[in-house]
Amino acid sequence: MNITRRRSLEEGRGRRVLLFLMLSVLVSGCTPPGLPAALPPLVSDTAPRAPVVDDLISIGTDSVISGFNPYVAQQFSPAARAIAGLVLPTVFTPGNDGPGAAPTALVDRVAVTSLDPFTVTYSLNRGAAWSDGTPIAAEDFSYLWQQMIDPELAGSVVSPGGYQLISAITSADAGKTVIVQFAKPYAQWRTLFSPLLPARSVKDNPGGFLAALTGGFAVAGGPYKMTSYDAVVGEIKLARNDKYWAKPPGPSAVVLRTGSSEDLLNAFTRGDVNALYLSPDAVTASTLEQAAANTVGGPGAVRLQPIPQPSLTSLRFNTSPGRLTANPAIRRGVAAALDEESLQSSISLGWAAGSTAPVSQLQLPADPVHVATSAGNTGSVASELGDAGYQRSGLYYRQDAAVLSITLGYPVDDIHLTAAAVRIQSQLAENGIVANLLPLAPVDLAAALAVEAPADALLQTVPRSASDAAEAVSQLGCGAALNPSVIALPSLSASSLPPSSTRPSASSSTAAPTPTATPIRTPIGTAPPTTVAGPLGNGGEDPCPDPLPFQLTALLGGDQPIVVQPEVGLPEAAQSGESPVAATTTGTPAAGGSSTARAAENPPMSSPLPTVGTVSTYARPGTSAITAAQAFTLIDDELWQRMDSIPLAQPVLLLALGPALAKFQVEPADASEQLWGGPLLDLPQWPTSK
Secondary structure (H helix, E strand, C coil), X not given: CHHHHHHHHHHHHHHHHHHHHHHHHHHHHHCCCCCCCCCCCCCCCCCCCCCCCCCEEEEEECCCCCCCCXXXXXXXXXXXXXXXXXXXXXXXXXXXXXXEEEEXXXXXXXXXXXXXXXXXXXXXXXXXXXXXXXXXXXXXXXXXHHHHCCHHHCCCECCCHHHHCEEEEEEECCCXXXXXXXXXXXXXXXXXXXXXXXXXXXXXXXXXXXXXXXCCCCCCCCCXXXXXXXXXXXXXXXXXXXXXXXXXXXXXXXXXEECCHHHHHHHHHHCCCCEEEEXXXXXXXXXXHHHHHHCCCCCCCCEEEEEECCEEEEEEXXXXXXXXXXXXXXXXXXXXXXXXXXXXXXXXXXXXXXXXXXXXXXXXXXXXXXXXXXXXXXXXXXXXXXXXXXXXXXXXXXXXXXXXXXXXXXXCCCHHHHHHHHHHHHHHHHCCCEEEEEEECHHHCCCCCCCCCCCCEEEEEEECCCCHHHHHHHHHCCHHXXXXXXXXXXXXXXXXXXXXXXXXXXXXXXXXCCCCCCCCECCCCCCCCCEEECCCCCCCEEECCCCHHHHHHHHHHCCCCEECCCCCECCHHHXXXXXXXXXXXXXXCCCCCCHHHHHHHCCCCCCCCCECCCCCCECCCCCCEECHHHHHHHHHHHHHHHCCEEEEEEEEEEEEEXXXXXXXXXXXXXHHHHHHHCCCCCHHHCCCCC
């Protein structure tokens, strides 16, 4: 029995071997002799491939993504910012005449409805809703405001200064009318609440505001919704938001693929991605520039556009009491030791157009509004450090035999800042200062400058809002001095909103709604403290120096003469009870087109209040006044003198549009719009063949 079975198995194996040999002969007989071996792939890349279809836009980016919350500084990346612009709703869209030029489809009407107190009233589109069916309403405004002024989030949120000026938010008409009251007149109020976050979705996340959006957006309020995010593969998929209340976008889907510049460049060359949005090194930038030069006017044209980022790469100091860098002379000595032009080259990895040199503590160089002052007037390293009690002895500066040494933190996942940190270490060493490098994970950046943290300085690219005035309030830490209501605010809960049945109905379309509903938060009314939280959120207390609060009042009010006094005067007409003067921006724009076209197609709706060009306060006879431009210069000079941070560069990225988009004559949006709106601002209007 066993012998028979063994023989049967051996015969079976023999038949399989014979079959294999016969197939080999047949295959070799069909293959022409003398062919070379098969070629391997030209480049082994990690960028995932997908078929290019006319209705899908595929974009490659080398951004390192650590989250998607546009208000968390540590989660800022060009890719996350671009996605937020497609997924989240905004109140205003940046235009050619500056940030917040045109209202979006979210609002039916928005206007300044009072000067005393300064009040802005928003009437929201009644059909505007999040993709889960929740209406976009006052709760979303209030939640964002609460997070931006939360003391526990200081140092983590982006440019909270404008929100610190808000003293109360009131709702009416089931939350579709939002009344925002300010402690001071604020000319750049249009920069607020753009974008909005889904309050109910974010606040219920157990990780809180900082962690709620690290894995993507569960709901959307913009033209697209996020359908998947694979951090391992490096792929983010967006699809049309079927609950979007305005005109649907053209492309039905958008795919962002992350990877190295080299891998993505090869994918772009093969046509696997339609566009690139990169922070390239010199070699990659040169390759793209050559490709664009060789295809000018051709059917396979490649078009390039540099896109300045709404951020500054800065060296920020730990100014907590007792720290070495709490001494302004030490900070100025470090500044004097740096070769900023060389550092800008390191930050841009050798690409000459990859960064722009800042000359202001407040203003981005790509967004000139005021005449910026010159950079800080630091003396020599020896004079500045001598004022701090240090003298050079041998290779290093010393004080009582102790070598001057600082610890420099930097984000370990950022190749640009890693290169800059090494260069800073070298430059400081040449000038007698020891710099110990401290690589930090993204989650550790927020606390890197805390009182007990090891870092004396932090190299970081920090995003900011479009408001120079808000940036001044944020950097000076004067929010509490300007508005006492930002101190010790209670937490917002769902019960903070009055039930819809008890909210007043909307006012008529010819009159601004009266804020009679229960305020979501009201001013506490306590006197401002003599000291307020430091601008870096590092636990120290920085005084808001007199007369800076008055200069801030001037900067906040706009370009009209403003009284530099705590009490703001009003025109006689307003004092006598007549209709006050107010600035208005109204209208429901159609979806599509540039912001300039949207504004032209949608003129302001009728308003019960007369309109003036700029929000302003007024000087009573016999009082002195300064312009906003003068206030800007005074505050900028003060910030340079303090040297809490050294602005090194405004990063610039490169947008490359490939042949697939050239076929549809897609043009990049205006550069001034892209500074604040992002490179994909007009993507919903990109044409397709379907």
